[in-house]
Amino acid sequence: MNYLQPYKGKSTRHTCPACKTKHSFTLYLNGNTHELIHRTVGWCNREIKCGYHYTPKQFYADNQITDYRRDVMHSVSKFKNIKPPSQIGTLPIDFVEQSLSPNSNFVSFLKNHFSEEQINTVFENYLLGATKNKEVIFWQIDIQGKVRTGKIMQYNPETGKRIKHQSGAIDWVHNKLKKSRQLHEDFNLQQCFFGEHLLKLYPDKIVGIVESEKSAIIASCVIPDLIWLAAGSLNGLSIEKCKVLKNRNVILFPDLGAYVKWKEKAKETLKSVYIKFKISNQLENSTTDNNTNKESDIADYIIYELIAVPISNI
Helix, strand or coil: CCEEEECCCCHHHCCCCCCCCCCCEEEEEEECCCCCCCCCCCCCCCCCCCCCCEEEHHHHHCCCHHHHHHHHHHHHHHHHCCCCCCCCCCCCCCHHHHEEEECCCHHHCCCCCHHHHHHHCCCCHHHCCCCCCEEEEEEECCCCEEEEEEEEEEHHHCCCCEEEEECEEEEHHHHHHCCCCCCCCCCCCEEEEEEEECHHHCCCCCHHHHHHHHHHHHHHHHCCCEEEEEECCCCCCCCHHHHCCCCCCCEECCCCCCCCHHHHHHHHHHHHCCCEEEEECHHHHHHHCCHHHHHCHHHHHHHHHHHCCCCCCC
16 A cells, blocks of 8 residues: 655655655555655645645546556556656745736737627636746646646737737746746746646636637637637647547637648547537638738737727627
C-alpha cells in the first residue's frame, strides 16, 4: 500500500510543485518498492495557503497506469532510467485573480464597437487580464478549473491589430514565470482551449470554435447563445483538446483558407471522440476579391459588418 514518506529531517520534506515553498512537500512512496512514485505525487502541508494534494490514485488514473504496470515501471526504471509520465503543469489561480483588469489596449478596441454590457459580460466570462503595458492576458483554464497558462498579446487600441515586439507577437505567462524562477524549467505545458472552463458552466449550450482568442471574444459579444472557444492557432484543433467536447454539439468557424484543413481534422477527431460536428463555410462563401484582406476570420467579418453602426445602436 502506498504511504507518505516518514519524517526523517529536512531532507525528507521537499519543494512543493504548486506553491514552490521549500521543505513543505511530503512525497508518496510505492508500498512495494518503497521508492517515490513521482516527484509531483504528494501533499503540501500549507493546507490553507496552498492545499496541493496529488494522490497516487489520481496519478495512476490520469496516466492510465494499472497496479501491475505501476510496479513494473518502478522496477525497470532502476536499469533503464524510465520515468513515470509527467503531470500536466498548472499555475495557481492567484495569478489570474491578480491580473484581472479591463485596462488593456484590446479592451479599449472593443469599446469602439460594443456596449459596456457586452464588454462586461465577456470580461467576466473569460477572466481577461492585463499587464502594466496594457497587454491583454488570455488565460487558458481547463474544464476542471485548472490554469494551464496565459497568452500575453499587445493590440492596437484603434485597429485591433496585433503589435509585435522583439520576441514576436505572443508571450506566455509560464515563460515569464520560468525567467523569474517562480516556475521549474521542466514545467509540463499542455494547452487547452481558451474558454474551456465555460463548458462545465453551460453543459447544454452549443459550442463554437474559432482560431483566435480575439475572434472568440468578439463572436461572444454578438452571439452569446453559443460557448465560444479558441483553438489558439491553425493547428490548435487537436484530438487531445477535443476530448472535453465528447457528445457536444460543436460548430467550427475556420479562418479564411483553413476550411479544408479543419474539415479533415474534424473527420480525424471523430475516429477517437464522438462529437456532433458542423463546419461553417460562411467566410469562404461571403468573401470576395475586394474584401479578402478585411475578412480573414470571423472577428474581421463581424467588425466589417459593424463598422458603420454606432455603438449607441448596438
